[in-house]
Amino acid sequence: MPTIFDYVTAPALAAYIANNPSNNIPYLGAALFPPRKKLGLDLSWIKGARGVPVSLQPSAFDAKATLRDRIGFAKIETEMPFFRESMRLGEKDRQELLRLQDNSNDQYVMPLITQIFDDRAQLVEGAQVVPERMIMQLLSSGHIRITSNETRQDYDYNYGFAGSHKETLTGSARWSDSSSTPIQDIQRWKKIINGDTGASLTRAICTEKTWGYLMQHPSIRLDMNPIGGQNVIMTDELLHAYLFNKLKIRVSVYNKIYGLQDGSTHQFFPDDFFTLIPDGNLGSTWYGTTPEEADLMAGATVAEVSIVNTGVAVTTIKEPHPVNVETIVSEIVLPSFETMDTVFIAKVA
Incomplete structure (x- = not known):
């Protein structure tokens, strides 16, 4: 009989997300600022007009991750914004799966599995909201503002948009x-x-x-x-x-x-x-390497990591006690604006 760990895995979630029709309808910002990937992500790679590096206002580094609005958990890692949020499939969900499996009929089990996958796909949808908000800030103000009242972080990415x-x-x-x-x-x-x-x-x-x-x-x-x-x-x-x-x-x-x-x-x-x-194209949406991708993707851990939408890391971690599967979605992302x-x-x- 399948276990709780057999259902929710990073590769299975990534395949489900990739085949979701809604994932094939890009935001306007994603079309204007196509996604690109690089190792790490420092400001020397994020360019404004004429290739000039973007200025970042000073603030605290290595702030502890805390819950913020729907664009996810907020944490600042070195120069770049880091977003992360998670969901947990727990023992109660497992008991529901066992109850349905007693029917020996996939038509009863699959709706619950689909609901579990849909819930986790929403985390990835939330990750897509982040760069779209950034891009639309750029196109309506010329800068990006990232704030968190709980951590008292206030980052203002000044792209040097011409006042004229x-x-x-x-x-x-x-x-x-x-x-x-x-x-x-x-x-x-x-x-x-x-x-x-x-x-x-x-x-x-x-x-x-x-x-x-x-x-x-x-x-x-x-x-x-x-x-x-x-x-x-x-x-x-x-x-x-x-x-x-x-x-x-x-x-x-x-x-x-x-x-x-x-x-x-x-x-x-x-x-x-x-x-x-x-x-x-007006620029690029740059995705960096999240800690999950950098440190957990190589294997040899209880975590599995898959990358979707160029740079969004989907991680599943097996927890034996209590019996849980935690799904974590994280990204490091910031757009460049070469045609500003x-x-x-x-x-x-």
């Missing part, structure tokens, strides 16, 4: 005001980047709320139909086509959300921001 490539609209210039000029604003921002770097801004990112300012804007409706602009029945398709024809930009309306352990939900990309970007000089960030409302 940011703008905050105020007063009647805000896109929520009907007298604002969003098309002229976008034209001006494109010219700034082209004049400074020679790059062409061809894409943009915003949320549904920000997109709504453009959908409802009278100047756009009037430009579409000079005779009866207010009679235009605006659709997403019409506005996408108009912006491409007028400005040669394609807009990604990004409303994907993540949850925290307190039950709250948040958008990856904030409302009221409009970020213009060029074609191609060719990005324009605008707060439009």
